[in-house]
Amino acid sequence: MLDVLVVGGGPAGRAVAAACGARGLRTRLLDPAPERPWRATYGAWLDELPVGLARSVVAASVPGRAVARTSHRLHRDYAVLDVPALRRHLDERLEAGGVEVERGRVRPGALPPAGVVIDAGGPAQPLAGPRSRRPHAQQAAVGIVVPAEVAAPVLAEGEALFMDWRQVPGRGSPTFLYAVPLGAGRVLLEETSLARRPGLDFATLAARLSARLAAHRITPPADAERELVRFPLDLPRHRAPGVLGFGAAAPLTHPATGYQLAAALQLAPSVALAIADGLAHGPDAALAGARAVVWPPAARAVHLLRRRGLEALLRLPAESLPAFFEGFFALPARHHRAYLSGRTDPAGTAAAMAGLFHTTGWPLRLRLMGSALLVSGLPRPPHGAV
Numbered sequence: 194m195l196d197v198l199v200v201g202g203g204p205a206g207r208a209v210a211a212a213c214g215a216r217g218l219r220t221r222l223l224d225p226a227p228e229r230p231w232r233a234t235y236g237a238w239l240d241e242l243p244v245g246l247a248r249s250v251v252a253a254s255v256p257g258r259a260v261a262r263t264s265h266r267l268h269r270d271y272a273v274l275d276v277p278a279l280r281r282h283l284d285e286r287l288e289a290g291g292v293e294v295e296r297g298r299v300r301p302g303a304l305p306p307a308g309v310v311i312d313a314g315g316p317a318q319p320l321a322g323p324r325s326r327r328p329h330a331q332q333a334a335v336g337i338v339v340p341a342e343v344a345a346p347v348l349a350e351g352e353a354l355f356m357d358w359r360q361v362p363g364r365g366s367p368t369f370l371y372a373v374p375l376g377a378g379r380v381l382l383e384e385t386s387l388a389r390r391p392g393l394d395f396a397t398l399a400a401r402l403s404a405r406l407a408a409h410r411i412t413p414p415a416d417a418e419r420e421l422v423r424f425p426l427d428l429p430r431h432r433a434p435g436v437l438g439f440g441a442a443a444p445l446t447h448p449a450t451g452y453q454l455a456a457a458l459q460l461a462p463s464v465a466l467a468i469a470d471g472l473a474h475g476p477d478a479a480l481a482g483a484r485a486v487v488w489p490p491a492a493r494a495v496h497l498l499r500r501r502g503l504e505a506l507l508r509l510p511a512e513s514l515p516a517f518f519e520g521f522f523a524l525p526a527r528h529h530r531a532y533l534s535g536r537t538d539p540a541g542t543a544a545a546m547a548g549l550f551h552t553t554g555w556p557l558r559l560r561l562m563g564s565a566l567l568v569s570g571l572p573r574p575p576h577g578a579v
Contacts (some may be wrong), residue, residue: 198310199213273373354370354373386398
């Protein structure tokens, strides 16, 4: 019998399968198309990445900047990953650990025998069972890859633009520009809808991106590579009996930024260790130990706070978003780090959220307080809220 079955062959699934293999666990990775390329761009704060990650995996590492009403240095380096290099790095570790990679699908209740089953199937959470029909809050984006010299009007050399909330002509829900270097003289320019229920459509985002580029006199090449992004920000915690949710399926996705890969890469070795130690006492002990690694009490508390923050943000009027982020980026750097990266720091997360009341004006403070009261009951926001 297998020690570990990992369902889902994306970066998180490959990382945890490789870590289990490195522990000497009999591990199988199951995916419907294990050889399909990864087309998403992955970014992370450089200090969040595991120390042992191969340097070749980082395509670019530059200081971060954000623009709300004014420009803000973020005092942290932002890393953009070389996706093919990340794939090679993880595949080499799978091979070194003797992990079986198999093409196929599974359903809840029809799993191959294994000590621990891990659902790393992304936002689809294939082993989580029935899901709520309530529309999810989604982040969506449309991007284009251009030469660095073409992107120069919006992105200076040696920096990453985490968010630019300056608006383009037109009406509707505000969106922001995400602009990051990809290495080899290339830059991704991506028009992004941060959080909306339901998510903003790609046609609107593409039109916003075209208008923004035109305003900066940027003409992308006709054959420029494009990227489409859409994923939920408010998935429930994976609680299926007998299964560990991991990666975006856990979900480790940050409700405010959409990031989860760095957390998955960081947690994978600890999950593998917990499984290896727990299997000496039986599968139930191994699963319980792994769940305690992914969702210790502090992480559950932070997840709840972040979800409440997301719901409050969804209830803000669209025109308030630039002021909201002006207040957020005006906070001390320790608050940025706590809210964006402090997955097991509920006190720091709460302090960052409270800090917004000192950096925003009274109209926005009153709206945030009203949203906080509504969030306790989680009534559905108006259709099309930001």
